[in-house]
Amino acid sequence: MRLPLFLVASMAVATPLHARLTPPEARMTATVDAEYERSVALLQKLVDQNSGSMNLAGVAAVGRMMRAELEPLGFAVRWAPMTATKRAGHLIATRAGKAGAKRLLLVGHLDTVFEQDSPFQRFVRTGERAEGPGVGDDKGGMVVMIAALRAMHAAGTLDAASIEIVLTGDEEDSGDPIALARADLIAAGKRADVALDFEGLFVENGQDMGSIARRSSNSWTLKTQGKTGHSSLIFNDIYGDGAINELARILAAFRSELPEPNLTFNTGIVAGGATATLDADGVRASASGKSNIIPSTAIARGDFRTLSEDQTARVKAKMTAIVARHAPGTGAEIVFEPGGYPAMAPTPGNRALLDKLNGVNKDLGLAAMPPLDPLRRGAGDISFVANDVDGLIGLGPASEGDHAPGETVDLASMRRQAKRAAILMTRLGNGG
Template sequence: MARKLVAGAVMALAGLGASAQTPDAALLKRAEQVKPEALKLLGRMVNIDSGTFSEKGLNAVGALASAELKKLGFKVETFSAAPAAGKNIVATLNGKGKGRVLLVAHMDTVYADGTAKANPFRIEGSRAYGPGIMDDKGGIVVALYALKLLKESGFRDFARITVLLNTNEETGSHGSRELIEKTVKEHDVALNLEPGRAADGVVIARKGSGEIGMEVQGKAAHAGVAAKQGVNAAMEAAHQVIQLSELGNEEKGTTVNWTVLKSGDRSNVIPDLATAQADIRVSVPEEFDRVEQDIARISSKQLIKDAKVSIHLRRGFPPMPQSPVTDALAAKANEIYGELGRKLTLESTGGAADASLMFAAGVPTLDGLGIVGGGIHTPGEYAEIESIPPRVYLLARLIQEAGKGLQLPR
C-alpha cells in the first residue's frame, strides 16, 4: 500500500521537476564553490568515531559542529542525553521574519570505536567513503553549508532557525525524545537531514520501529553427565524464536526479524540463561498492540515447562504515514529542485528516524534532505560528491521559503 501511495505522489508531482523557474544564481554559484570546503569538514567528522555509545567521539563531533554554528551567529546550548551518551546540541538564530524552521540531524553512527582508523575517509572517483559519511554526518555538513550560504547572502527573513543535533538516533532517540518533541512544537516546519535516497529522493513516509527482548532462565547442569537435571535455556529460547518468527504481517507492512541470540559459553554445560532480540517495523501504530498481544499468547506455549520466559516489546519511533501536508512540503521542495532542472523522487522506507517524532507532534515534516549516497550501515557506506552543491542549494532555498512562511494544509 505504501508503494502505491508514494507512486501516486510521484505522478502528481512529476511536472514540478521540469519547472522552468530561474535558480538563484548567486546562491547556486556559492553552493558549487563550497564543495571542496564541505568535503574537508565532512572528512574531519567521518574520521571521528562517534558510535551511539562513544561519549568521547560524540562530544568531539558536537564540538566541531558547535564551532561552525557559532561562526554563523547561532547561540549554542547542550543538553544531557542520559541515559544515552554525549550531549545533544540545540543552536538557535533569530531573524526578522515570521517562519520558525527546525533542522534536525544526528551525530551518532552504528560503528564501533576503531572503525574510522580502519576505514578512514577517502575519495575514489565521484564518491567519498567512510563510516557515517551519509548517515548522518553528510546531513550535518549539508545543514552547516546551507546556513553559511544564507548568512553570506544576508538572508534574515525568518523568525527563528534552530539546529538540533541528536546523539542517539541509531538506538531510537530514547535520550533525546523529550527534547525533540518539545523543540519541534516551537516551530512551523521541520526538515530532517537523514540521507537523501540513492535515486536523488526525499522521504515522505517511514515505518515505526521497536525491539522485542527475550530472556529465558533455566538451570545449569553437566551436559554429558547430568543433562536431564538441567533446564536448557538455549533450547527454550530457540523454540520461542521459531514460533514467534511468524509475528509479521506482510499485508499490513509489519516485519519482525530476530537478529541477536546469546546463550552459554561452554559446550559441556547446559546453559541457564539465554537472551534474544528482534527488530520490529510497522506501518500503522495499532500493529504494535497486535504484536504485543500475540507475543503473550504464543510465548505461553513452552517447549521446556520449567524454563522461565520473559518477553517484552519496546516501542521506538512511531510510523510516519504519507499525508497531504508532507506531500505539499515535498511539492515545494520539488519546485525548488526544478530550478536546477532536477526532480526529486518521493520515497517510503522501512527505516525509522526522528522525522516520525516530529510528524507525530503535528508539525509539517520533510525527511531525507541530506547528502545522497548508499551502503548505509555497511563498510562500503558512501556519498555522491556531486550531490553536495544541489543538496546545499535545495536546503538553503527551503529554509528561505519556510522562513517567509509556507501555506501548508494542516
C-alpha cells in the same frame, strides 16, 4: 538497487537550472557551487574526528566543530550534556526569524557507528567519491545543512528564517532512558511547524527519492520454560514439550501469523538448554545442556518495525496472544523493551511537504522525487517529533555502504541537496 555513485552524479548534473528561480534563489545555488570545495574540506575535518557513539570526547569534539560553523551564521548554540544517559550530549542551535515565520526544525546527528577501535577511521577522496566513517551518515548530512545555511546567509534569506537545529550525539546508539535522551528533541518538535531530517538521500535506478515516512524499531525478549527430565519422557503427559520446542513453536507462529504490509520482524539471538542466559547488553548468549535432557529454559531476543503506532500496538497484541498459547507442560513470557524508536507515518502533511520540495526540483530543473518505500529506511530521530509536526527525511547526500567499512558518499550530491534545502527552507520560512 542503487546505481554506482559516479553514474548517479553524472545523471544528476545533466539538466541545467530552470529560469523560474528568484534572484535570491539563484544566488543560493551559485553560493553552493562556489563553496563546494569548502564543504568537502569541512566533511573531511568532521570525518577524521572519530565520533563513535561511545567515544564521548569525540562526539563532543564534533559538536565543537559544528558550533564553529553555526555561531558565525548568527545561531545561539548550546551543548546539552547527557551524563545521566551515559552519552556525550546534543548540540542545539537557534536563530530567531521574522515575526510569523514558520519555525523550522533541522535534525541530524554527531555520532557514527564506528567506535575508536574500528579500523575504518579516515577520509579518503577519489574524484567525486569519498570514503570514511560517517561520510554519508550523518557527517555528510551535517555538511549539507551547513552549506544550505551559508547559501541562505549569502543571499540574505537566513535573517527571515526561524530555525532550531538539534544534532543528537547518540542516534546510532541511544542513551537510556530514551525519554531523557530525546527530551530536547521532542521539546523542539513541539515548538516547530516543519521538521527536516538531514540523513542520507536514497537513489534508486538513478532517481532521487523523497522520504515521508520512517518505521519504528521495537525490541523484545522471549523466555520459555519446560519440565526437565530424561529425554525419553518428552511429549508425555507429565513432561510435555520442553522449553526449546515451545520457543520454536512461538517463533514459527510469528513467521506464519504476523506478516502484514510494512511490518518486518526478526529473531536476532537464541539460546536454550538446562540453562540459558543473555548478558546485560542482550547481545551475547550462553547455554548448557545435554542431548538426553529435556531443556528447562530457552530465550530469544529480536525486534520488529512498523509504519504507525497503531500497527505497533496491533503487532504487540498478536505476539502476546501467540506466546500465551502454551504447548503442553511449558510456560512463556514476552517482554517488549521500553525505549524503542516510534514510527513516522506517511501523513498528508508529510506528502504536502514533498510536493513543496518537488516544486523546488521543478524550478532547479531536477526530476520530481517520488516517495520512497518506507521499507527501505530504518528508524531515525525525526520519528520522535512525527506526532507533533510534519516532516521530510533524506536531505543529506547520497551514499552507499553506510554503517560498514567502505562507506562512500557521492560528493556531488551534496551540491544538489544543499540547493534543494536552501530554497525549500527559504520558501517555507516565507510561508510558501
